[in-house]
Amino acid sequence: MEPLLLAGYTTLFLVLFAYLFRLQRRLAAVERSLDDLRG
Amino acid sequence: MRFGRLLAKVVGVLHPLLYSRAVAWGALVSGVASFGLVFGVASDTMYGIEHGANLIAYWHISMAWVGAVALGATFVGSALYLHYRGQFWNHLAHSAGEVGFLFVSLTLLTGSMWGRVVWNSWWEWTDVRLVTFLVVWFVYAGYLFVYASTAGSGGERYAAVYGVVGFVTVPLSYLSTRLWVPTFHETTIANPGVSANIDPLTLVVSVVAATLLYLYLLGLRIRLHRVEEKVLTHKTAGGG
Numbered sequence: 001m002e003p004l005l006l007a008g009y010t011t012l013f014l015v016l017f018a019y020l021f022r023l024q025r026r027l028a029a030v031e032r033s034l035d036d037l038r039g
Numbered sequence: 040m041r042f043g044r045l046l047a048k049v050v051g052v053l054h055p056l057l058y059s060r061a062v063a064w065g066a067l068v069s070g071v072a073s074f075g076l077v078f079g080v081a082s083d084t085m086y087g088i089e090h091g092a093n094l095i096a097y098w099h100i101s102m103a104w105v106g107a108v109a110l111g112a113t114f115v116g117s118a119l120y121l122h123y124r125g126q127f128w129n130h131l132a133h134s135a136g137e138v139g140f141l142f143v144s145l146t147l148l149t150g151s152m153w154g155r156v157v158w159n160s161w162w163e164w165t166d167v168r169l170v171t172f173l174v175v176w177f178v179y180a181g182y183l184f185v186y187a188s189t190a191g192s193g194g195e196r197y198a199a200v201y202g203v204v205g206f207v208t209v210p211l212s213y214l215s216t217r218l219w220v221p222t223f224h225e226t227t228i229a230n231p232g233v234s235a236n237i238d239p240l241t242l243v244v245s246v247v248a249a250t251l252l253y254l255y256l257l258g259l260r261i262r263l264h265r266v267e268e269k270v271l272t273h274k275t276a277g278g279g
Contacts, residue, residue, distance in 0.1 A: 002091030008152045012098055012145055016252065019141055023259045030266045037273040 043123070050127070057258030066251035073097070073248040076241040085236050090156045097241055099149035101249035102142045103172075109139025109253060110179060110209050117202030120195070126268065127261075129195050132202050133186050134260035138253055140179045147176060167219045171212035178205040191271075 056062065077097050085093040116132030119125070150169070151161050163169055182205055186198040211218075 004092035004152055004155065005094055008092070008095040008149050009098070011148060012102075015141070015145060020256060020259070023256065023263060027259060027263045027266065030263065030270060034266055034270050034273065037270060037277065 046119070057254055057261065062251055062255050062258065066248060066255050069244055069248035069251055073101075073241070073245040076238070076244055081238045081241045082236055086157050088157055092152060092156045095149050095153050096235075096237065097245045098249070099146060099153050100237070100242060101245040102146040102149065104246055105249045105253045106139050106142035106146050107209055107213060108250070109135045109142055109257075110175070110206060112257075113139060113179075113182070113202045114206035114209075117199040120199045121203070129199065130261050130264040131257075132199060133183075133190070134257050134264060136179060136182050136186070136202065137260060138256045140176075140183060141256075142249075142253065143172070143176050143179060147172065167215040168212065171208070171215045175208045175212050178208050181205070 077094050081094060081097065083089060083091050083093045085096060112135035113132045116128045116130075116135060120128035120132055150172075154163070154169075155161050182198065182201050185201050186195075189195060189197050
């Protein structure tokens, strides 16, 4: 595969999934803290 | 008043859709289909240049279109927040702006890579589309900065005004190749003089995949805002 194409799609994939996982982790942490406050 | 009721109905339908599994699965399936088409069907010859890296164009164009839609959602959310003052609109505006900024950044990055192939240059200051799109990037970086500086202190309306006014740069960038003489970016839609050789099916599937991914990320970001707000309410009520 063309190195530039590989670099482009790898960056796209990494950035989007890093943002997705960051959101999911933050959401899980905030939901835990809400449960603690309620409990 | 009638518009307000219609709006409530639209939100009632769209809101659960954002959190549905159909959006997540749709993004995954269409994403896989898009990559299958990009690497299996689409031609790597564009604008008469044969190069493997031309295939980055499918997600570059998809990111650019979805980025514009996202910033449009920031505009709508900001305008409705200024009118109705509902926190949902404020959350929608900021979430769409944050995800849109990410998409716009990726558009610039992939565009620079594609430019290296078709124009033999990473960046061209003389091209109106490139420069106006960079202006969009700076405007929305500014929006996120203003939101972060004012959120929670009762100054959300400043970010909302910014979200409304800043949107003017988005259609300006998209129309720039028709308004001014383009150096490199030629108008391809409804322009029979230019043949980019972009496979329509691959492009449509890629745009659908990027849109569903955007909706999934938007739903997650709005949910994060709502849970954070509940935590804050509990802390305030508990005096902590």
